[in-house]
Structures are given as C-alpha cells and as structure tokens.
Amino acid sequence: MSKAMPAVHELQESLAGPRAVINGGAPVRLESGAMLGPVTVAYQTWGELNADRSNVVLVCHALTGDQYAVGAHPITGKPGWWESMIGPGKSIDTDRFFVICPNCLGGCMGTTGPAATNPETGEPYGIAFPVITIRDMVQTQAMLLDTLGIDKVMCVIGGSMGAMQVLDWAACFPQRVVSAVAIAGAARHSAQNIAFHEVGRQAIMADPDWCGGYYFREGKRPESGLSVARMAAHITYLSEPALWRKFGRALQDRYTKSYGFEADFQVESYLRYQGASFVQRFDANAYLYITRAMDYFDMEADFEGDLANAFRGARTRFLLVSFTSDWLFPTSESKEVVRAMNRAAANVSFVEVESDKGHDAFLLDEPDMFATVGGFVDSVAREQGAGR
Amino acid sequence: MSLLSGARGRFVLGPNAYGLRPDLALVASMVEPGTRLLDVGCGDGALLEYLVKEKGCDGRGMEISQAGVNACIARGLSVVQGDADRHLADYPDDSFDYVLLSQTLQAVRSPREVLLQMLRLADTTVVSFLNYGHWAARWSMVSRGRMPHTRALSTPWFETPNIHPCTVKDFLDLTRILGLGTGRAYGLAKEREVTTIVKGFEGQSNLFAEQAVFELFRPELPKGRRRRAS
Numbered sequence: 001m002s003k004a005m006p007a008v009h010e011l012q013e014s015l016a017g018p019r020a021v022i023n024g025g026a027p028v029r030l031e032s033g034a035m036l037g038p039v040t041v042a043y044q045t046w047g048e049l050n051a052d053r054s055n056v057v058l059v060c061h062a063l064t065g066d067q068y069a070v071g072a073h074p075i076t077g078k079p080g081w082w083e084s085m086i087g088p089g090k091s092i093d094t095d096r097f098f099v100i101c102p103n104c105l106g107g108c109m110g111t112t113g114p115a116a117t118n119p120e121t122g123e124p125y126g127i128a129f130p131v132i133t134i135r136d137m138v139q140t141q142a143m144l145l146d147t148l149g150i151d152k153v154m155c156v157i158g159g160s161m162g163a164m165q166v167l168d169w170a171a172c173f174p175q176r177v178v179s180a181v182a183i184a185g186a187a188r189h190s191a192q193n194i195a196f197h198e199v200g201r202q203a204i205m206a207d208p209d210w211c212g213g214y215y216f217r218e219g220k221r222p223e224s225g226l227s228v229a230r231m232a233a234h235i236t237y238l239s240e241p242a243l244w245r246k247f248g249r250a251l252q253d254r255y256t257k258s259y260g261f262e263a264d265f266q267v268e269s270y271l272r273y274q275g276a277s278f279v280q281r282f283d284a285n286a287y288l289y290i291t292r293a294m295d296y297f298d299m300e301a302d303f304e305g306d307l308a309n310a311f312r313g314a315r316t317r318f319l320l321v322s323f324t325s326d327w328l329f330p331t332s333e334s335k336e337v338v339r340a341m342n343r344a345a346a347n348v349s350f351v352e353v354e355s356d357k358g359h360d361a362f363l364l365d366e367p368d369m370f371a372t373v374g375g376f377v378d379s380v381a382r383e384q385g386a387g388r
Numbered sequence: 389m390s391l392l393s394g395a396r397g398r399f400v401l402g403p404n405a406y407g408l409r410p411d412l413a414l415v416a417s418m419v420e421p422g423t424r425l426l427d428v429g430c431g432d433g434a435l436l437e438y439l440v441k442e443k444g445c446d447g448r449g450m451e452i453s454q455a456g457v458n459a460c461i462a463r464g465l466s467v468v469q470g471d472a473d474r475h476l477a478d479y480p481d482d483s484f485d486y487v488l489l490s491q492t493l494q495a496v497r498s499p500r501e502v503l504l505q506m507l508r509l510a511d512t513t514v515v516s517f518l519n520y521g522h523w524a525a526r527w528s529m530v531s532r533g534r535m536p537h538t539r540a541l542s543t544p545w546f547e548t549p550n551i552h553p554c555t556v557k558d559f560l561d562l563t564r565i566l567g568l569g570t571g572r573a574y575g576l577a578k579e580r581e582v583t584t585i586v587k588g589f590e591g592q593s594n595l596f597a598e599q600a601v602f603e604l605f606r607p608e609l610p611k612g613r614r615r616r617a618s
Contacts, residue, residue, distance in 0.1 A: 350468040375462030
C-alpha cells in the first residue's frame with residue numbers, strides 16, 4: 001500500500017458521526033456461517049430519546065443510501081436523502097421521536113464492510129469480505145440497539161432495500177417491533193431485479209481497475225465500472241414518463257446532433273453525471289456485496305415456503321406503501337406481502353400511491369406518502385403514549 | 389353505548405356520541421362485540437373505529453380511495469386500499485366473523501360475486517343499500533319520466549356510483565337465487581326512522597324504506613349458530 005488510499009477508504013475513517021462496536025467486540029456469526037468481526041456500526045440520530053425509551057424510530061436505508069438521512073452529506077454536501085420525511089413537524093417528527101439511522105453492514109460509510117480494514121491483514125477486506133445478507137444487516141442493527149440499550153422500536157421504516165430490512169426485522173424480532181413501515185419493497189428480489197444487479201456487478205468486475213477486488217493495493221478505483229453500474233441501475237429507479245418529463249429528447253448544450261458518441265442528449269448527460277458523482281461517495285466492492293445481499297433475499301424460502309409464517313402471531317402494526325409507476329418493486333410485490341399478512345391475520349394497512357416518478361418516488365416529494373406515513377406513525381405513537 | 393334497543397316494529401334511532409350516520413349506526417347495532425370483522429368500503433373509518441373502540445372488535449377495513457385509507461390510518465385503523473370486486477379474493481376462507489358492506493353493493497361491478505366472496509370470508513354479513521323501490525323514487529320516475537330523484541337518491545344518473553340499482557324485492561330475489569339465509573332486516577326512512585322488515589310484508593318495506601339493512605348467512609349455516617348482537 002505504497003500509493004495513496006482511494007478517497008472513499010480515507011474518508012471512511014474520518015467521517016463525522018457516532019460509531020459503536022457491536023456484540024461486545026466479539027465476531028458476529030453471519031447467515032452464511034462465516035464469522036465476521038469485530039463489527040463497527042456507524043449511525044446518525046436526531047431527536048431525543050424519552051425516559052422510557054418508547055419513542056425510537058429506526059430508519060433502514062436503501063442500496064446506495066447511508067446513515068445521512070438528514071443534514072448535509074459529509075462527502076457530497078447535498079441534503080440528506082430523506083430530508084422530506086424526517087425532521088421537526090414532518091411525518092417522522094424529530095420533535096417527538098428519537099430517530100436512528102445506521103449505515104448497513106457491508107456499507108462504506110463507517111460500518112464494517114469490504115472497504116474496512118481487515119484486522120487479520122491490516123488492509124481493507126476487499127473481495128475477502130464474507131458475503132452478507134439482509135438478515136445479517138438486520139441482526140447487526142439489532143446488536144447496535146442492544147449496545148445502545150434500546151429494546152423496543154416504536155417504528156422501523158425504510159424504502160426499497162430498507163423495506164426488505166423492515167419486513168425481516170418484523171419477522172425476526174416481532175416482540176421488539178411495535179410497528180413497521182415498508183415502502184416500495186418486496187419480500188423477495190425478483191428475477192428481473194437480480195438480472196439488473198448482475199449487469200452492474202459485471203460492469204464493475206470488467207473494469208481493469210477493479211484488480212480482482214484488490215484495487216486499493218494498486219491505488220486504483222474501478223470508477224468507470226461502478227459508474228456504468230450506477231447508470232444502469234438509475235434507469236430502473238425512474239419511469240419513462242418521469243424521464244420524458246425531465247428530458248424528453250432535448251439535446252445537451254448543443255443545437256444539433258454531433259453525429260458522434262458524445263452525450264448529445266440531456267438524458268445521457270444526466271446519467272453520466274449520476275455515475276460520476278456516485279463513484280465519489282461509494283465503494284465498488286460495497287456495491288457488489290450489498291446488491292448480492294438483496295439478490296439472496298427471499299422471505300418465503302426463509303419461512304418454510306409460506307410468507308405468512310413470517311408474520312404469524314405478530315402484534316406488530318404494518319403499513320405497506322407502493323407506487324403506481326414503480327416497475328422495480330411493483331405494487332404486485334407489496335400486495336403479495338399484504339396477502340400473506342392477511343393469511344397470518346396480521347394488522348396491516350396498505351396504500352398504492354399514484355405517482356409517475358417510478359421507484360425513486362419514495363425519496364421524492366409525494367404528499368400522499370407523507371400523509372399516510374405521518375398519520376400511521378402518529379397513531380402508533382398515541383397508542384404507545386410515546387412522544388407528546 | 390347501545391345504539392338500538394332490541395325493539396321490533398317501528399322506532400327512531402337516537403343520536404350517537406360517534407356521530408355515526410344512521411345507516412352505519414344500524415349496521416353497528418347488528419354486530420356482536422369482540423368479534424373479528426372486515427368493513428368493505430369503510431370510507432373514512434367512522435363505523436370501523438366505533439366497532440373497534442366501543443365494541444372491542446378486531447376490525448379491518450378495505451377502501452378504494454386514498455383519502456379514505458389515509459383517514460382510517462390516522463385513526464389507528466388497519467385498512468387496505470382495494471376494491472370489493474377484485475380484492476376480497478386476497479383473504480383466506482373464514483378470516484372473519486362478519487363482513488360488512490355499507491352502501492357499496494350497488495357500486496360494485498358484480499354484486500353477486502361480491503356477496504359470495506363476503507360469505508366465503510365470514511358466515512355472516514351485514515349489507516346496507518339504497519332502496520330504489522321507495523314510493524318517492526317510484527313516483528319520481530313515473531311522474532317525471534326520468535331516473536328517480538329523491539331526498540335519498542339525489543345524485544344524477546351520470547354521477548351516481550350506483551351502477552346496479554335495486555329494490556328491497558330485487559335484493560331478496562338475489563338472496564333466494566344464491567340460497568342465502570336472511571336474518572334481521574331493517575328499513576330506514578326519514579333519516580333515522582327504523583322499521584323491522586317482516587317476512588311476508590316485504591312489499592310494504594319496499595314501498596316505505598329509503599334504505600335497507602340485511603343480515604345474511606351462508607346457505608348451510610344452521611339457525612343455532614347464527615350470531616345475535618347483544
């Protein structure tokens with residue numbers, strides 16, 4: 001490691017915010033059977049924990065999200081990814097609730113992941129990092145709460161991969177989860193979604209700068225591979241109406257076609273920008289591992305072939321939200337979960353929000369989503385006597 | 389709080405603390421406390437909230453409109469966005485003790501299928517609907533030569549959600565075709581005036597009821613197993 005470490009690795013050590021070593025510093029047994037540890041979890045909190053610790057809202061982030069749900073991002077300087085949902089007087093009211101958002105296991109923002117230092121070798125884990133699952137993310141979040149002395153969660157909430165974690169949280173810890181909000185999620189990753197992820201992973205691994213997963217040794221970063229992965233994935237987060245409204249066939253900084261392969265169209269330029277800015281804040285190996293975790297997710301298989309088993313006997317109150325134009329995690333996936341919950345006689349509410357913004361709608365300004373989530377969280381809080 | 393004493397004949401519904409619409413109060417009075425039920429077309433959740441909070445029922449709702457679902461969720465109710473025609477199929481057999489359908493039957497695409505689905509989910513249903521056989525509706529149609537326009541039926545034909553209008557007699561015909569058992573039945577007129585619909589005198593109710601509420605049972609359900617509200 002004679003050359004300078006890549007930016008993300010360097011930054012990881014210096015990122016602001018609290019971190020906790022979970023499980024008392026002992027290694028954590030992963031779903032695969034592998035042992036990993038010690039495991040550090042970086043997280044952010046907002047609001048005040050009340051005296052009886054009954055006002056905890058746990059926020060689970062999506063594939064490329066992180067713990068910086070609110071406030072300026074330490075690397076990009078951009079506002080938090082769920083600024084519209086969380087804050088004083090918002091749907092998740094930080095004047096009333098103690099909100100905690102951990103960086104998921106395998107992430108690259110301070111939580112143990114492939115970019116973290118392997119204590120056995122003194123260099124980043126890289127591709128030697130064990131394959132992790134959504135279940136492992138949930139278990140390490142639970143251990144973080146143990147470490148912080150928090151037993152019950154008033155509400156666990158998340159969108160996309162966050163919603164997968166929410167569902168698994170409720171299934172694994174029914175007695176710890178008072179209510180659960182899964183937005184634009186699914187109880188398993190579809191074949192189409194696995195296929196898209198594979199395209200992303202192959203783009204990264206085809207980049208010579210990936211160096212078999214040990215790019216940090218060479219002082220390199222597979223930026224073009226990761227950028228292409230992000231570009232492909234980003235399309236799946238949108239919808240044709242959203243793309244058309246935003247860009248149409250408009251040309252970028254030119255009046256005529258170039259008759260070449262520059263970014264003639266605004267949509268191309270936009271995607272290139274998305275790819276280029278993503279690589280500044282994300283680690284390529286982390287992208288491989290987290291997409292893999294999503295691919296492996298299948299609650300039906302985890303619960304003896306019947307998803308209803310995951311929710312039987314649960315006293316948790318559930319809210320599921322989907323979006324009409326989301327083709328990555330379509331309404332049918334949420335409905336499948338609702339049906340299973342009905343079979344299990346669980347307490348479930350479900351809303352399909354009318355939106356043409358695609359999967360990304362859960363991150364955007366969707367007043368119906370805010371009203372639904374706000375009303376739900378408020379009613380749970382009043383039931384629990386938590387937060388004014 | 390009793391919304392309705394077990395009276396027969398004719399009586400007037402008192403106002404209730406929940407401000408329930410009279411037809412909903414009538415439906416609520418027919419539900420046994422502590423039961424598990426599904427309210428189909430639950431609207432803003434007024435009836436469902438009453439049944440959950442005052443009668444200790446384990447209640448769920450189904451509602452087609454986003455605004456209705458949001459109102460229900462804000463009341464702390466568990467409500468799924470869906471419509472009766474398509475989404476009753478999502479529930480397993482015998483999920484509930486009751487399925488309730490208030491003023492929704494005439495708005496569904498297939499009332500026959502919806503009734504059968506409801507009785508698949510529960511052995512008892514309570515159904516309320518507008519009676520197009522009411523004398524004012526008949527008079528309105530005969531005298532004006534237009535679709536009925538009365539106090540109870542005030543929505544013009546091009547805006548009414550009721551795509552399958554029916555009378556009390558029509559409804560009873562359908563229950564006979566489907567072989568369903570009927571239990572208590574009430575007619576509602578002048579907002580809060582309730583009349584028991586008596587077997588053999590349905591024609592009279594058909595003339596004087598603006599709305600009707602019927603308790604229906606599965607064909608095979610023996611009389612002894614039929615629930616009664618306290």
